[in-house]
Amino acid sequence: MKNSTITRFALCSLLLSSICANAQKTTLEVDIAKTVTKIQPTMFGLFFEDINFAADGGLYAEMIKNRSFEFDKPLMGWEQPNTKRSSLNMQSGAATPINVSENKTNPNFCRILINDDKGYAIVNEGFRGMGVKKGAKYNLSLKAANPDGSIKKIIFQLIDKDQKVMGETSIIPSSKEWKNYTSQFTAAQTEAKAKLKITFEGTGTIDLDMISLFPEETWKNRKNGLRKDLVQLLYDMKPGFLRFPGGCIVEGRTLSDRYQWKKSVGNVEDRKTMINRWNMEFSHKQTPDYFQSFGLGFYEYFQLSEDIGATPLPILSCGMACQYNTGELAPMEELDPYIQDALDLIEFANGDLNTNWGKLRSDMGHPKSFNLKYIGVGNEQWGPDYIERYKVFEKAIKAKYPKIIIVSGSGPSPDGEHFDYAMKELKKLGAELIDEHYYKSPQWFRENAARYDLYDRKGPKIFAGEYAAQSVSGANPNNRNNWECAFSEAAFMTGLERNAEVVNLTSYAPLMAHEDAWQWTPDMIWFNNLEAYGSANYQVQKLFSTHKGTDLLNITRDGKPLTGQNNLYASAVKDVNTKKVMIKLVNTASTSREITIGLKGSKIETKGSLTTLASAGLQDENTFSEPEKITPKESEYQLKDGKAQISLPPYSVSVLKLKIK
Template identity: 85%
Template sequence: MKNNIITKIIIGGLLFNGLYGFAQKTNLEVDVTKTITKIQPTMFGLFFEDINFAADGGLYAEMVKNRSFEFDKPLMGWEQPNTKRSSLNMQSGTAVPIKVSGNKTNTNFCRVLINDDKGYTIINEGFRGMGVKKDAKYNLSLKAANHDGAIKKIIIQFIDKDKKVIGETSIVPASNEWKYYTAQFTATQTEAKAKLKITFEGTGTIDLDMISLFPEDTWMNRKNGLRKDIVQLLYDMKPGFLRFPGGCIVEGRTLADRYQWKKSVGNVEDRRTMMNRWNVEFSNKQTPDYFQSFGLGFYEYFQLSEDIGASPLPILSCGMACQYNTGELAPVEELDPYIQDALDLIEFANGAETTAWGKLRTDMGHPKPFNLKFIGVGNEQWGPDYIERYKVFEKAIKAKYPNITIVSGSGPSPDGEHFDFAMQELKKLDAELIDEHYYKSPQWFRENAARYDKYDRKGPKIFAGEYAAQSPAADKSSNRNNWECAFSEAAFMTGLERNAEVVNLCSYAPLMAHEDAWQWTPDMIWFNNLEAFGSANYYVQKLFSLNKGTDLLSITKDGQPLTGQNSLYASAVKDVNSKEIIVKLVNTAATAQEVTVDLKGSKLLSKGSIITLTSPNLQDENTFASPKKISPTESEYNLKGEKAQLNLPAYSVIVLKIKMK
């Protein structure tokens, strides 16, 4: 009861200030002549993790789930609708997994026995269905070994939720030996929950493996590539970097199931499928069909980084499993394989064609190096064990690749014992770039816009590697991408930008989630089998990324930075390439505010533009039904003299852009 009374008093105070406290005008000054520091091109980027079906079933456009029968239950995802099981026979036929001795990656195939010629069928359910679009083309491939030519034809069909055929093709399996077959067919209607039906004509046995289906229309039209609409959302942000393959996914629940990059490159067929750690992480969101095919592997991550103009930032295991799970440690004297993985990854990314790993990259289709500049050691480990292992990695990497910047970690929280210890020890080691993570309430983000104002300008640089405002802090399963979270992050980001001397990179997390298969919320991009959209948080990130500028400028009120006074936040930059002054303003109050920005010391053109991102309700959010409910609007702005007069709507993020003469 006491807490409730305190809460009501606080809320009442906030309401009073929101309604009555902002009548005065706020005057800001921007010194256009003096550059405080250069803004790193990596300032605003992307964090990708294979959570929420972000890879298989999401960014990676493969439509067949368990295509090579390698899930723990080898027929998961496959139905046999016309098999009538009894103690004596399988009347129509049966499909059973067969183990392959000696094969360490693709250990199973499927043996199909057809007992009569009445059309035995197997059906793949896809990733919560398959999204197919009317008149779009789809490319099917599979491996088959047709024993004694028993099977005359394989008929492949899309069926809708009512089992109606909405696209069809066929393959004639012509060899007793394993052979690849391909076919293309066109969908006759749009369906979000289609399935793939495979029917056999003939009587006898046929073996199948690597049954794969991709839309023809992928990103950059790459065969068996990435989902075009999702990559477009990433590309449109012009991100400075792409961190991959994730956070906790790097560590593994045990060391054995950590992410090992070498198993994610080379021929797709030879990449070993394994359970995704998010399969069992949350008891309230079990996803037993969540596995990693590694069709989206490190080569594809590097290629995607290049496609979207982002600097690649891979994170590798440091020999510590997730400390929230087993916390298993590789002894320091047994770290050589982990360290070699890091050194070999740099060679894979940057090495000449004459090197072993550079040759593999070349053979995969990319002779030109990927220009890797960063590598991360561990995700969010903590304690003396991490510092001890970091030292070993740092020594080995710098000895061979002194120009590679190493990302270290400060643990899973922005404060507390683990954070304080890590920061203290990493500063002693002259760490180059320290990764900080924070998942906190919207209020925390507003209150911490000045977090980096007092950080040592000569100390380690900061990578705000994972952050997101949580709408109900105690229950992540019900977190929403609401507008309050988004504009509170914007307020915090003005503080990141104002401290570009210290903060060199930052990224929201997680990046994306499947509508029907998520484990963690909120997320920046949401998708289903047919569509993808950016949340309000996405548009905040995009606004900052597209308008990061090249030079940091001072913006102050009475000589002080604006970090929440009158519920206002601000940062300012100059872009020497576009010859613009760019001012970002965030109003977190419930009422509109008048602001004057005095742009001192440079001759400016009278015409500019103003971009507004706002919504009247704290709980508003973008949805599949209304994907751009909260999205930016841009209009012309006329500057009179050196002072910009602005009316900031309640709950708004504003970007003012003025051309310099």
């Protein structure tokens, strides 16, 4: 009896094991010959906003903070460490901001009185320090006026945190009038928190302005250009578009501090510095020294788009300030300047050399058109006021530029009263492309992979313009770029790709964050003054973007798409140019999954490749100490009997790539 019980128990265990094993197996089918729809080249792109010190202190490689003394506090960022204060005078010297009111865009300069040329110095702290690398060259430029000829030399030194000199150069201020000077350093050591120290030979008065320091090595080695390692991370993604300059940065807290593109073009020194709207937005991370120099302006954004092979997608104010702040409205009868800005921007990007704005583009160094195809009206405004203004913009833009595609907005959330109203009204207007935003939990992303399955194929196209899984909650400083967020986004992205008939553009947000000066988390790329890395979310975005394809294919289980059944998600594409099939598979379960994929419609080479992103822990992250903790692993793959059999690791994102014969 005892042996019989043991035997029955063993048989039940074997049967249960067999059932469980079979439950882990999934058979899918892909019809390679049948194209569901064409995939837009813009399917996976980038959204850039000047938040988290992403422009000044980040992508824009300028190392001097407040180079032209135009911050609200003109000497912010500048220290006078050796000044001895008394009730009557500055014994060693003093720096005083001077305002020249007739210069409307750059009215301030710094007048320095040197009483003791051995004891006076002025030091720039950079953007949380300056990152310098041993053996690298750094280009200095400035404007100086030596009115009484008393200052014989100006010495510039890169110093480390212990005041040790790491590089030195000097200039002779030879003119009583304003004159431009240049020189160069070579750094003797690597230092993340360097500063620029300026001392003088002679006593008397010297005037300084536009003190600037750039690495010689920038992206494409452009003078005073962009930070090479950050642009490289963008380039490597092969993005379909670049949306700029935001984001809420477009709107401003008030209309007067909105982003105005015309103030961001022309000579860099003539661009008016403005406070960044994110400087005091969040109590958890206030940054009163966060300003916009606009050295990275609209011309540079268009140029960057061209450099990385991305379609430019500028977003402009629609006459509504941020509704989370003042919500200030430009009256309808005063909307003309805003509309003219949109029309002039199209001329700046595409106009020939006989137009005013086309000529400016050419004079700045780009005679050819930037081939602008899209323009956004407003960021994430909502309500009747937005719809009323959108109508006027649409009418004016289409009247002059009928081929330009206009991006409209559905508000800040993917559902609710504001979203429903915007979608209803924009559909009535026949809107071409509607921008949707989602900052939700990882679970929401997994549960909404089928979000677009029932969207009207004849209705407006969708731009998933801002999305990121929030590990805690929206706008929370404790949000992390953890692996659960990343693979949950991948699950959602299979749904975006499966619905390429409706979804034409998608982008994660925000793009970049400085390790020491961020306001919002999570972010796709993290950097400090010396290094940069792509988060796990970046690796997911890159994997999808570099395996985009030209044609959408059906991938089904029992005739239905895989949208989370048994924690599995899938999409499939082919590239008619490279003759490759690419199948994306996401396993969000804590156990492995055995997948068999039947391939019909075309003959396939038996050899291919399998790329996998995986990590054992939901909280795992890439960091500065482990920047490649979660990174793709590629291996050769062999078909068996014309079928693909794959074991998907727990918590994984995989791409199977096969060649069509």
